[in-house]
Amino acid sequence: MAHGPYEKPIRPSTKQNVARLLKTDVAKFVRKFEKLVRRELWTKEDPGRQVDWNDPLVWEKINNEGFYHRADEMLVSCGTVTVDQADSPRPKVLVVFNKNIGIFQLPKGRKNFDERHLDTALRETTEEAGVAVQPLRLRFGSRSTPPKPVQAQNQARETRYGVEDKVTGITEGFSSESIGYVLEFTFSFSFNPHHSLGGLILILNPSDPDPATGAWRHIYWFAAKPLGDIKRDEARMTEEEDRKKFSTFWFSEMEALSRLKLEDEKFMVRIVFAYIRSMSDNDWTNSREHE
Incomplete structure (x- = not known):
């Protein structure tokens, strides 16, 4: 099986972004299984991770990495x-x-x-x-x-x-x-x-x-x-x-x-x-x- 550096993508990072990440539930999850985390995780609201969908380089990256x-x-x-x-x-x-x-x-x-x-x-x-x-x-x-409940009584699902x-x-x-x-x-x-x-x-x-x-x-x-x-x-x-x-x-x-x-x-x-x-x-x- 192939394994190695690809497990953690090259991403920009700042102290502010890391501090913000550590306040989230995903950080708690990462810390709980720290030795088993294979890649960096971030949140949807992290300003350093926002995606500009009008940027052609974003689509270039998606096309180059798509299989x-x-x-x-x-x-x-x-x-x-x-x-x-x-x-x-x-x-x-x-x-x-x-x-x-x-x-x-x-x-x-x-x-x-x-x-x-x-x-x-x-x-x-x-x-x-x-x-x-x-x-x-x-x-x-x-x-x-x-799954979303079909009826109110199925809320437990x-x-x-x-x-x-x-x-x-x-x-x-x-x-x-x-x-x-x-x-x-x-x-x-x-x-x-x-x-x-x-x-x-x-x-x-x-x-x-x-x-x-x-x-x-x-x-x-x-x-x-x-x-x-x-x-x-x-x-x-x-x-x-x-x-x-x-x-x-x-x-x-x-x-x-x-x-x-x-x-x-x-x-x-x-x-x-x-x-x-x-x-x-x-x-x-x-x-x-x-x-």
């Missing part, structure tokens, strides 16, 4: 960080060993036609590990919008997910939304002293496709937990190839991090366990009530 491909050029995968006894002192994470390529990895796989991303993640986990799973609702921030912060655009609440995703690309730099965003410009290039298919992979990750028995049941593994290809393991967080091969999968494990550690007893009660 667009036919559907057959993309490969969408979905997987889970499945945790058993997440609310206990010793939670375990589900990991599979891929015998074909000799690595430990999180269970994931391609999306079917007309299938939701979450459903793909749950199905692929069950088929690769032989363990039935369901969503694990955690409290975390997302830029998805809370909106607050179930939390209330969107209109300044940051982030809703922090209980959900089974994606905890993160991976887009594979490479990066390069160019210099333009006249650019409105500064001289050094980061250019993202989706020029490093999946080596096995030639497609660009988008991987969506979800938190999950076992649905019943945690033992491997090969009757749930619909493909004979998967029964031969994968072995199933339950590891502690640290052991999983030491065994997983891919950095993006390690990152997703860290994300989920950070969310788990931030959950209070009341949070776990609310999470179970919303199942």
Whole structure:
């Protein structure tokens, strides 16, 4: 997986802007998971971040950094960080060993036609590990919008997910939304002293496709937990190839991090366990009530 300096865009910054940012909820969110923040975040009201939509250089930047491909050029995968006894002192994470390529990895796989991303993640986990799973609702921030109630009596449906912060655009609440995703690309730099965003410009290039298919992979990750028995049941593994290809393991967080091969999968494990550690007893009660 490509990773490196592209994770934090080159942006102008002043002490005044930073001070303003630290007063917002997004700053609280950043501080809570400081070691897991992959890029700079700012607010809609920060005067140093206002976008001039009449500036042609803004549109030039958007066009240069935009990726667009036919559907057959993309490969969408979905997987889970499945945790058993997440609310206990010793939670375990589900990991599979891929015998074909000799690595430990999180269970994931391609999306079917007309299938939701979450459903793909749950199905692929069950088929690769032989363990039935369901969503694990955690409290975390997302830029998805809370659903609007159709009638007044359905008001609880909106607050179930939390209330969107209109300044940051982030809703922090209980959900089974994606905890993160991976887009594979490479990066390069160019210099333009006249650019409105500064001289050094980061250019993202989706020029490093999946080596096995030639497609660009988008991987969506979800938190999950076992649905019943945690033992491997090969009757749930619909493909004979998967029964031969994968072995199933339950590891502690640290052991999983030491065994997983891919950095993006390690990152997703860290994300989920950070969310788990931030959950209070009341949070776990609310999470179970919303199942």
